[in-house]
Amino acid sequence: MTELRIEGLTKSYGPQAPRVLDGLDLTVPAGALAAVLGPSGCGKTTLLRIVAGFLRADAGSVTVAERVLSAPGVHLPPERRRIGTVPQEGALFPHLSVARNVAFGLTGVDRTERRRRTDEMLELVGLSGYGARMPHELSGGQQQRIALARALAPRPALVLLDEPFNALDSALRAGVRADVRTALRLSGATAVLVTHDQQEALSTADVVAVVREGRVAQCDTPEQVYRRPADPWVAGFVGDAVLLPATARAGGTAETALGVVPLAEEAGAGRGTVLLRPEQLELTEQASTSAHGTVTDVRFYGHDAMVTVTVEGLAEPVDIRAAGPVAVKPGERTGIRVNGEAVLHRPAVTDHAVK
Structure with missing residues (x-):
């Protein structure tokens, strides 16, 4: 079983430099696609480069399928790690055909097996029959799928994807993400996707690891990370969040300004x-609820709208996501109703949490 296990990974880029990775721990189950999500500078790319073998860690270990790749006194070179990498923008060899790009890592196998495996990978990524084309004849999305086929062809123990959809326009990105996810699942590969795109992480991965200041702040399923974030910082980073001062009461309720x-x-x-x-x-008639506010902004997104409302007793306005047409306008009063359950965090937001 190809489980990835990272324990206590530490890395800095100089004796006096701050730690980019600070004792990071992460386990990715065999066959899962894990998204490593975090802001710029949190250590995502450094983590990926250490797992791939391009960088040496200062401390900690990396194990894939019970095989130690990196540890004190151990550093397997990249070519011996059985790890496939899909970089940004595909990075195909421009002078090689699609078929020769896919077959590039198939060393030590005869010509018949190389051709069979290449055709299998092209079919897997939905580009059967494209083998004779050159990279410049492909769209950006097709190039990314060929890069994935090339990474999967040698049957790697692990596949690393380094923000591979950044260069694609938004209309194309969702479709290519779905294609890549399907191909990875069909191959049974364990994979790690590095991204700073919250929507991409939540919609694509089986497991999401949110990284903050060189450590994993939370690792769980996309739904749990979104609905049960570990702290207010994680809540605000993975999606729009409404944070309210509250007083919890016995019986499982909390009193808030809403x-x-x-x-x-x-x-x-x-x-x-x-x-x-x-x-x-939810926006409601004022008479139907005790929570009221004044609309200060309405932003329309097509599928829904975000309505900003100031509420007496709250220092910051709240955002309300409304489906369909929005009847209220800036300056108007509205009622507010809360649906579903809330998550309570203690202590309240700290300086560290809102960095």
């Missing part, structure tokens, strides 16, 4: 910060 809301878990009495998502808030 009224009493049910909590996902019993938290006991005390103060904290309640997390809600904008889609949990």
Whole structure:
């Protein structure tokens, strides 16, 4: 089973330089696609380069399928790690045909097997019959799929994808992501996708690892990371968040400026910060609820709209995601209703959490 296990990974780029990775731990189950998500400078690319063997870690270990690739006194070179890499923008060899690009890593096999495996990989990524073409004859999305086929052809123990969809326009990106995800699942490969795109991570991966300041702040399924974030920083990074000062009460509820809301878990009495998502808030008639506010902005996105409302007792306005046509306009009063459960975090937002 091709499980990736990273333990205590540490890396800095000089004796006096701050740590880019600071004791990072991460386990990716065999056959899973894990997205490593985080802001610029958090250590995502450094992590990928250490796993691939292009960089040496200062401390910690990397193990794939129970095989130690990196540890104190151990550093297998990249060519011995059985890891496939899909870089940004495909990086195909421009002077080689599509078929020869895919077959590039198939060393030590006879011509018949090389041709069979190449055809198999082209079919896997939905480009059967494209073998004779040159890279410049392909679209950006097709080049990325060929890069994946090239990475999968040698049957690697692990596939690393380094922000491979960045160069694609938004209309093409979703389709190529779906194609790549399907191909990885059909191949049974374990894979790690490095990205700073929250939507990409949540919609593509089986597991999402949110990295902050060189450590994994939370690693879980996309749904759990979104609905049950580890702290307010994670909540705000993976999606739009409504954070409200709250007083938790016995019985699993909390009192907020938007009224009493049910909590996902019993938290006991005390103060904290309640997390809600904008889609949990609903615009209503003022007479139907005790929570009211003044609309300050309406942003239309086609499939929905984001309505910003100032509420008495709150220092910051709240965002409400509304489906369909929005009747309210800036300057108008509105009622607000909370739907579903909230997550309570203690302590309240700290300086570290809002960096």
